[in-house]
Amino acid sequence: MTARSSSSPRRNHQYPIDDHDLISKLPDELLQMVLSNLSTEEAVRTSVLSSRWVDVWKWRSYLVLDMNMVLDSTPKERLQQVSVQLARLMTKVINNHRGRLERCTIQHYKSQCKDGTLQSWIDSVTGLKHTKDLTLINYIPAIRHYKRANLLSLHPYTFSHHSLSSLSLCGFSLIGPDAFCKCKNLKTLNLINIVISQASVLSGVLAAFSSLEVIVLNVNFLTPRGVLKIENNNLKFLQLSYLNEIDRMEVYATCLDVLDIRCIKVKRDNFILVAPNIEVNKNSWLDNHSRNDCPHLYCNVSSFLAQNLLHPS
Template sequence: MSLFPLSILGTSQLHHQLKSMNAPLSSDARGKRILIDSIDRISKLPDDVLVKILASTSTEDAVKTGVLSTRWKNVWKQVPYLHFDMLIATLNKRGPLDPLSNHVAKSITEVIKNHNGHLMGCSIDHFSHHCQDGELETWIQLLTLQKHTKALSLFNLHVHGNGKRSNVLQLSPNTFSHPSLSTLFLHGYNLETPHAFNECNNLKILKLERIFAEVDVFNTVIASCPSLKVLVLNAMWYNDKACLKIHNNNLKVLHLDSCNVDCIDVSAALLDIFSVYYYMFDRKYNFVINAPRILFKSWTQDSRRVPFMNYNITSHAQEKENLGHEFVVSGDANYFQRLKSLKVVIDVMNSREVEMLRDILVAWHGIMEELDIIFKDNNVSKEEGESSNGGTQKKKWEETKLFPNADFGVEVLWMVNFSGSNKKQFALASRFVMQGTIMKKMMIKTSSIFAKEKLENEAAVAKLKELPKGNANLSIECF
C-alpha cells in the first residue's frame, strides 16, 4: 500500500467475491449433484484479515458490510483509510444538488464519528458551499482531534458556488496543528488568513494546489511549518509586487508551480529534490536559491524554460529515511504530470542509488525531453560486489531490465563526469542504448584534464557505438 494512500480507495472485486461465496451453483453443477458448502468461511477469519479485505474496497462498500450480520457490524470501523467523493455520491441521484449534497455530508459526518480508533488517512472531495456552512471544519475537527488522522486530503470540487468568496477556507486558528497530522493536501481554496496553520510544527508534507492568497499569507503559512520535508506549491496570488520566501532547514523536496511571480527567495540547506513548472516565469523575474545540495543551476540560463526536476540522489540516499523519494514516486503525489526534464546526481557503485534512479524513471509519465546524469566521483577500483558506501552491491544489476515501464522514453540523454574505466557507468550507458530508451541522441562528456582518461572515455564511447541499438535512429556523440 502506498505511503500516501489518499486516493486509492476505489472499488475492487473483493467485495463482490465476498458476496458471491455462497451463490447458487450453475444448473450444470446441480445436475452433477455437487453439494454447496453453506459454511460462511470468510466471517470466521480474524478481524485483522477482514480489515485488510475491506481496506481494498471503497469506503461506501466497506460501510455496507456492516448490515451483513452481527459479525460484520463493526469490522469496517477499523479500516485505516476513508475516502469520500461527494460528486460520485450524488451523480446518479435525482433532485436538487443542495439537499442531496447535504444528505451526503451528514452521512460523512456519521461515518467518521462511528469509526473506531485512529485513522492513517482520509480524503474528502466536497462541494464549495461546505467551505461556508461549517461542515468542512466539523470534519477536520473530528478527523484531527478525535481520530488522530495522520494524512488528510481536502479537495474542493468547485461545482457549487460562484466567485472566489464561495471557496474561502474559513477555519479556526491552529486547525491543522494537531501533533498526529503529518501530511496535508489542499486543493481549490482561497486563503484570506494563515491562522489555520498557526504553530504547525507537526506537518512534514504540505501540498497546496490551486490555492489563491496574498503572498504574505503564503509566507506566513510556510514559516509556520518549520518541520516540513516536502512542499508542493501550486499557488496564485493577487499582488504581483511581492516576494515569496521559502526558508526551511528541514526541507528535502520543493516543487513550484505558480504564476504572476515577481520574486522567489529559497533557502534550504538540505534540499535534494527541486522542481519547477516554468509557466511561473512568463516575464522578467528575480529568483534566488540557496540550496547547496542542488548541483545543477541551469534554470537561470535555460531560454526554453522546460519544466524540470533536479535530484541529488547521492545526497538523498545517505539519509536514514527516504520520505522525499517515496513521495515523488507515489502515484497519489502525481508529481511528474507536467515535468519534461530530469537532472540527477548519482553514484552507480551504490545499488540503493541505482534502484532510486530506476524508481524515478518507472514513475515518470510519458516522454522525457531531456535527462542529465552527473556521475559522482568514486573509487572505480573497488572490488566487484562492493558499494561506495561500504555495503554489498547486488551482483550484475546491469543485467536486469532497468526500464520495465514500456511507456518511458527520453529524447536526449546527457552524461557528465563519465569515466570510461568505470564498468558500472558503462553498463548503465549500454542499457540505455540497447533497450531503445533513448529516442534521439546520447551525449557523453569525454573531455578530461588527463590525456589517459580522455582516451579511455573516447574508447568507451566507441564501444557504445558498436552495440546493437534498440532504436536505429539513436545518435551517440561526445562533447
C-alpha cells in the first residue's frame, strides 16, 4: 500500500505488508498518533519492526534527547566516554528526522558544550527543523553543585531563527548576550539554575529579547551586588526566584499582569516596579528573621500577590 500523511510530504514508497499485520495497514497519521505516546527512544526503535515502520517516527513533531538516565548510572570516570557515544546517537536521530519540530528537548553532558556538538544540534533543530520550543539542559552529576555549571559559549545570533518562540536553558554559565542577539522572535524565556558573572550581564541578555511576554528567572551571580533591570513593554508574566544579593531590582513593564516572586535578596526600598496593572504594597514583603545572614530576604510574596495584588479591590 502507499502510505500518506497530512503532516508529511506525499511519499510514493510501497511497503509489502503481511495481511495479518493490521496495525501496519493504518495510515501514517494514525501510526504517528500511536508513536506520540512513546518516548523518542522507543519511537526510534519501531523502525526495526518492518520496512513499513522505517520512516514513521521521523515525522513526529517533538524530540526528547536525554542522556540523564544513562549517565546517572555511569561511573564518574566513564562519564566523558559514554557521553560521546550517546552524542553520536543523538546526532544520528536529529539528522534522520524529517520535517519540522514543534518541540525539542536536549539533555547533554559538558563535553558537548566544549567540542561544538551542542552548537551543531541547535543549528540543526532551529535552522533546519524550525523548532518552535527549544529546551537545553546541561547534565550535572549529583556530586557537583550547579554553581559549577558549564560555560555556554555559542555563536552570535544562535537563537535568532524566526520560528523559535520559546527557549529554556538549565544548568549553564552565561558570559554575555552575543548568542541572544536579534532575538525578537522569542516570546518565552526560562533561565533555570543559571550562573552569570553579574547582574548587568543579565540585564543585557534580557534587553536583547524585546518581544518577550514570559520571563522565568532562577539565576546566581558570581559577583554579588549590582543592578538588575528589566524593561519590556510586551512582558505579561514575570517569575523571580532565588536571585542572590543584588543592590537594586528595576522592572518596567506596562503590560505585566502576573508577578510571581518566590525568594530574592534585595532591600525593600531598592525593588522598583513600574507596572500599571499591578499595585504592589511593599508591606507585602515578609522579612525572614530566622536567617541572620539574610536580613533582607523576602519570601512567600507570590501567594500575597496572587490573593491581593493581581485583583486589587
